[in-house]
Amino acid sequence: MTGVRLILKVRRSASLLAVLLAVAVIARAIGSRGFLVGDQTPVPLPWAAVLPVICAYAVASSAESPMPLAEHQAARRMAMVQLAYLFAAALVAAALIAWATAPLTGTVTMIGALRNYLGLLGLSLLGIALLGVGLGWAVPLACVGVGVIAGGLPVHPVVIDWLIRQDRDLAAAGFAASLLVAGAIAFLAPARTRQRATRTGASPEATG
Numbered sequence: 001m002t003g004v005r006l007i008l009k010v011r012r013s014a015s016l017l018a019v020l021l022a023v024a025v026i027a028r029a030i031g032s033r034g035f036l037v038g039d040q041t042p043v044p045l046p047w048a049a050v051l052p053v054i055c056a057y058a059v060a061s062s063a064e065s066p067m068p069l070a071e072h073q074a075a076r077r078m079a080m081v082q083l084a085y086l087f088a089a090a091l092v093a094a095a096l097i098a099w100a101t102a103p104l105t106g107t108v109t110m111i112g113a114l115r116n117y118l119g120l121l122g123l124s125l126l127g128i129a130l131l132g133v134g135l136g137w138a139v140p141l142a143c144v145g146v147g148v149i150a151g152g153l154p155v156h157p158v159v160i161d162w163l164i165r166q167d168r169d170l171a172a173a174g175f176a177a178s179l180l181v182a183g184a185i186a187f188l189a190p191a192r193t194r195q196r197a198t199r200t201g202a203s204p205e206a207t208g
Contacts, residue, residue, distance in 0.1 A: 016062040016089060020055055020096050027051045027100035037148055037164050045148070045164050048101045049108045052117035053140050055093040060124035060187070061133050062089055083188060090121060111167035119162065119176030120144070122183030129186035 027048040034046035063086040101113040127139030147163035165172040
């Protein structure tokens with residue numbers, strides 16, 4: 001079985017697309033409705049700008065193979081195929097998020113929602129790499145909670161409030177990009193692939 005066929009067989013692509021479409025439709029329907037963050041100078045944050053956390057984790061969890069040993073032993077190296085699948089799924093989600101948040105106006109609009117999505121995708125990948133699919137969701141969700149709760153404090157660094165900063169904030173964009181890169185590196189690391197394969201029964205010789 002070729003790498004592409006194996007990837008498409010074991011990934012839940014149809015379920016992923018259904019989730020992404022549902023989130024996009026909901027986000028589009030609620031429009032700019034949201035809530036205020038902070039007391040002294042409240043920042044209006046639309047729900048559509050934080051809903052990408054669902055898309056981010058759906059994409060990351062879909063990219064995680066339920067057959068690590070079979071993929072690791074496949075004749076074709078799977079790393080690039082898995083990267084291509086992750087890129088394609090992330091791109092589809094980004095397109096749907098862009099469509100859903102296009103009508104937004106104010107401090108955080110489509111640009112901010114896409115930035116949040118990419119950063120949360122990185123956190124989702126990192127969470128799965130560290131905790132597995134079953135608990136990996138806690139990392140991006142905790143980040144959203146901290147950003148919303150602590151983002152209204154008088155003094156807060158970008159690592160806390162990047163989710164609620166205005167669209168063109170370069171520090172927030174840079175931090176989101178760094179999260180995406182770090183998450184992708186941790187998720188796609190060959191050592192993690194070998195470790196997952198070993199846990200499902202492969203010997204050191206078979207995984208080498």
